Amino acid sequence: MRFSDLTRCAARELFRRRARSAALAAGFALAAAGVVVFSGVWQASRQDSDKILAGTGTHFITFRPAAAQDCIVAAHCPPGQMNCPPQGAHPFWFNGTPTQLLPPDLVAKVSTLSSVRDVSPCLLMRLTHRSGNPYLVAGLDASNATAVRTTSCAATDILSGEFLKPGESHQAVLEESYAKSQNLTTGSGIEIAGQPFRVIGVANTGARPAKADVYVTLQDARNIAYAGMYNPPADMTNLLLVEAKDATSHERAMSEVKAALAGSTITSYNCYLPAAQVMGINQQTGKLLLAAAGLAAFLVALKSQWAGLIERRREIAILKVLGWTPGMLARLIFLEALLLALAGSVLGCVLGQAILSFTPVHGAAAGLSAWAMAIPLVVAGALLAAVLPVWHAARQWPANGLRMQ
Amino acid sequence: MFEARGISKSFRVAGRDVPVLKDLHCKLPSRSVSLITGRSGEGKSTLLSLLAGLDFPDAGELLFQGDVMPSSAMGRMADWRRNRVGVLFQHFNLLPSWTILQNIEAALITGGMGCAERLLRSHDWLKRVGLDHRHDHLPSQLSVGQQQLAALARVMAAEPQVILADEPCADVDPETGEAIQRHLLEFVRAGNGTLVVASHGTFPQELADCVFQLSGHPIDS
Ligand SMILES: Nc1ncnc2c1ncn2[C@@H]1O[C@H](COP(=O)(O)OP(=O)(O)OP(=O)(O)O)[C@@H](O)[C@H]1O
Numbered sequence: 116m117r118f119s120d121l122t123r124c125a126a127r128e129l130f131r132r133r134a135r136s137a138a139l140a141a142g143f144a145l146a147a148a149g150v151v152v153f154s155g156v157w158q159a160s161r162q163d164s165d166k167i168l169a170g171t172g173t174h175f176i177t178f179r180p181a182a183a184q185d186c187i188v189a190a191h192c193p194p195g196q197m198n199c200p201p202q203g204a205h206p207f208w209f210n211g212t213p214t215q216l217l218p219p220d221l222v223a224k225v226s227t228l229s230s231v232r233d234v235s236p237c238l239l240m241r242l243t244h245r246s247g248n249p250y251l252v253a254g255l256d257a258s259n260a261t262a263v264r265t266t267s268c269a270a271t272d273i274l275s276g277e278f279l280k281p282g283e284s285h286q287a288v289l290e291e292s293y294a295k296s297q298n299l300t301t302g303s304g305i306e307i308a309g310q311p312f313r314v315i316g317v318a319n320t321g322a323r324p325a326k327a328d329v330y331v332t333l334q335d336a337r338n339i340a341y342a343g344m345y346n347p348p349a350d351m352t353n354l355l356l357v358e359a360k361d362a363t364s365h366e367r368a369m370s371e372v373k374a375a376l377a378g379s380t381i382t383s384y385n386c387y388l389p390a391a392q393v394m395g396i397n398q399q400t401g402k403l404l405l406a407a408a409g410l411a412a413f414l415v416a417l418k419s420q421w422a423g424l425i426e427r428r429r430e431i432a433i434l435k436v437l438g439w440t441p442g443m444l445a446r447l448i449f450l451e452a453l454l455l456a457l458a459g460s461v462l463g464c465v466l467g468q469a470i471l472s473f474t475p476v477h478g479a480a481a482g483l484s485a486w487a488m489a490i491p492l493v494v495a496g497a498l499l500a501a502v503l504p505v506w507h508a509a510r511q512w513p514a515n516g517l518r519m520q
Numbered sequence: 521m522f523e524a525r526g527i528s529k530s531f532r533v534a535g536r537d538v539p540v541l542k543d544l545h546c547k548l549p550s551r552s553v554s555l556i557t558g559r560s561g562e563g564k565s566t567l568l569s570l571l572a573g574l575d576f577p578d579a580g581e582l583l584f585q586g587d588v589m590p591s592s593a594m595g596r597m598a599d600w601r602r603n604r605v606g607v608l609f610q611h612f613n614l615l616p617s618w619t620i621l622q623n624i625e626a627a628l629i630t631g632g633m634g635c636a637e638r639l640l641r642s643h644d645w646l647k648r649v650g651l652d653h654r655h656d657h658l659p660s661q662l663s664v665g666q667q668q669l670a671a672l673a674r675v676m677a678a679e680p681q682v683i684l685a686d687e688p689c690a691d692v693d694p695e696t697g698e699a700i701q702r703h704l705l706e707f708v709r710a711g712n713g714t715l716v717v718a719s720h721g722t723f724p725q726e727l728a729d730c731v732f733q734l735s736g737h738p739i740d741s
């Protein structure tokens with residue numbers, strides 16, 4: 116039998132039973148619209164939760180702790196001139212712990228990891244004020260907009276004045292609390308390790324992990340550290356500020372960075388884990404809901420196609436008498452299901468898109484990917500639902516159907 | 521020719537078996553008119569549907585031109601029947617939602633015949649039975665006799681080797697009945713076809729080359 120004849124028969128049959136065809140197509144359309152709307156809302160909520168997670172837990176800091184008595188400076192002292200600072204005056208400091216300097220090639224190594232979006236070196240030092248009080252100085256890459264912003268200080272934290280500019284030197288941004296305690300404001304002059312600096316801004320960084328009292332450019336910080344050393348190492352860094360690719364790669368990023376730096380310690384926000392887990396649960400629920408929608412569509416299609424087949428039993432029997440083989444009848448029924456499912460699902464996608472554009476869910480919009488999911492899902496459901504009726508129709512002796520008047 | 525060897529058929533109704541055909545033996549020759557007669561309910565239609573492969577016998581064998589028919593294999597019987605057997609039913613069995621033209625096309629479509637040829641042949645047969653002006657009508661929009669003629673056109677247009685006709689003249693006026701007989705006889709005489717008619721008296725016995733009387737197991741006497 117020619118395909119064109121088969122298609123004509125299928126289309127004619129669908130047109131003859133307009134009401135049933137419309138009902139079935141509407142069912143397929145609803146299923147497809149459901150998938151599109153659901154995927155739009157789901158994606159929006161995923162983007163939102165990703166955003167929240169990105170704001171809380173997709174960044175971390177890695178460093179290598181040192182014993183307090185280890186003298187880092189000693190390694191860079193001329194032989195026989197060990198001039199270590201007294202215990203407690205160890206300059207490289209983080210989180211209340213002395214730290215070692217990190218290998219200079221580590222930044223390049225970490226930045227190639229697929230789980231890492233951004234990495235920035237930082238030099239965090241604990242210096243002693245003339246008054247004898249310790250204070251923290253952070254040297255930041257002022258040109259970095261990602262990792263530095265989420266872990267330390269950024270232009271958005273500035274309360275007055277401005278943020279550090281790459282290339283400029285001897286400028287400092289003060290943490291608000293430090294500025295207040297020292298009675299300093301924008302424009303004040305300060306001295307850091309004997310070098311003069313001008314305060315260009317005051318910032319409040321909230322609860323960032325690499326928080327300091329004074330922020331200067333990385334180069335300035337290194338120059339301050341070099342001053343106390345003989346033959347200082349290049350690119351001194353004691354902290355790596357890392358931004359993971361996204362919330363779901365956070366854990367992998369941490370373990371990969373840790374593997375890259377033996378003996379390192381990672382500091383991260385604690386909330387990332389449950390949040391990421393909740394997101395995982397949401398995704399599971401989403402998949403489950405999608406599967407349930409697919410199953411419902413399948414069952415509706417199965418019921419409808421089965422009812423249609425019972426209604427057409429006599430007709431199918433007559434076609435068999437007229438020489439239609441079970442294969443031809445199967446092709447006819449599958450083609451009918453395919454045509455209805457295609458028409459219904461495309462209609463449903465348009466409908467779903469329209470619903471999404473009116474939905475109050477912020478940012479909910481489904482793209483072609485939702486269509487690419489909905490149409491094959493509905494078509495597959497419809498064809499699958501036709502398998503049983505087709506199988507049943509093929510197995511019936513014509514005489515059984517002909518008895519039904 | 522058709523040959524039945526020890527055919528039995530019963531139907532299970534309301535939990536018990538209703539025997540219709542019991543150990544039936546008969547031979548119906550090729551290229552001739554065979555008439556199966558018998559009282560109502562004796563199983564004439566049942567026998568025709570077994571010969572056409574629309575149903576399977578409980579026991580016995582059916583042979584067509586010396587070969588045993590695969591009577592219990594539905595799919596193989598469908599292949600055997602295709603392009604070979606035309607059935608004219610007692611209740612016409614026209615496709616109720618197809619026009620009569622489409623009904624005829626439905627029998628021609630399976631062989632892959634082109635659309636133009638199909639239409640030509642369908643219209644030709646509708647003209648021959650005097651229904652061409654009603655070609656776009658549904659069976660329910662025709663009289664019972666006209667439905668019989670449409671069913672005849674559908675069978676004839678497919679040009680089968682064998683026609684199994686169940687009461688072909690029962691529901692028509694004598695003149696139309698004669699026209700139907702003429703077409704069927706022409707199918708045998710001019711077309712070298714084989715015709716098996718089941719009738720309880722509306723088809724003249726003298727037109728038949730061979731008469732087979734179904735009797736002995738009337739279930740309602
Ligand atoms: N599918 C079926 N289920 C139950 N009983 C059936 C079935 N088909 C046929 N019968 C029974 O078989 C018997 C023979 O039926 P059949 O139609 O073959 O008779 P017939 O000789 O053609 O009668 P008529 O001359 O009235 O057409 C009837 O009693 C009928 O009730």
Ligand SMILES: [Mg+2]
Pocket residue numbers: 564565566610686
């Ligand atoms: Mg009968």
